Amino acid sequence: IETLLGYRELQHLDKAIEYLAKYQFYITPVLNPDGYQYARNRERLWRKNRIPGCYGNVEAIFGNCFYKLCYGVDLNRNWPDEFGGPSTSSNLCSVVYPGKQAFDQLETKAVKEKVEALQKETSIDLFLTFHSYSQLFLTPYGYTGDKVPAEHEYHKAQ
Numbered sequence: 001i002e003t004l005l006g007y008r009e010l011q012h013l014d015k016a017i018e019y020l021a022k023y024q025f026y027i028t029p030v031l032n033p034d035g036y037q038y039a040r041n042r043e044r045l046w047r048k049n050r051i052p053g054c055y056g057n058v059e060a061i062f063g064n065c066f067y068k069l070c071y072g073v074d075l076n077r078n079w080p081d082e083f084g085g086p087s088t089s090s091n092l093c094s095v096v097y098p099g100k101q102a103f104d105q106l107e108t109k110a111v112k113e114k115v116e117a118l119q120k121e122t123s124i125d126l127f128l129t130f131h132s133y134s135q136l137f138l139t140p141y142g143y144t145g146d147k148v149p150a151e152h153e154y155h156k157a158q
Helices: 007-022 033-041 106-121
Strands: 052-054 069-071
Touching: none
Parallel strands: none
Antiparallel strands: 052 069
């Protein structure tokens, strides 16, 4: 536990032990390993995975792209809530391309299947993701600038 908290956070050790005894944690250190590796080595602010695709969805003979080869799907936008809505692009080369449909990427599909399996066994009290791109804390209402309604379930977390 000391390794997880770091030596500067040891004053929180008792609280951490309490949470570990009360809750089951599932941690995925990196959900987008190919995109992460590309960002580390080539383009610092890369945010999508690295799956190749043809711009305009036009493939030539032998599977090559007729127009332009583009890479990646923005996995943050590959979820069903407001899929393909504001803040996305149908342009495969765009940094905010969400994919052809929700959960069509292996990474988001794996998370969906794990969450569904867990929901059959127990209740999920919190689902939280951290994003390193632009160092923002994103919420489910991140697709709009509107305020979250006061009665929304988003406010019911304890």
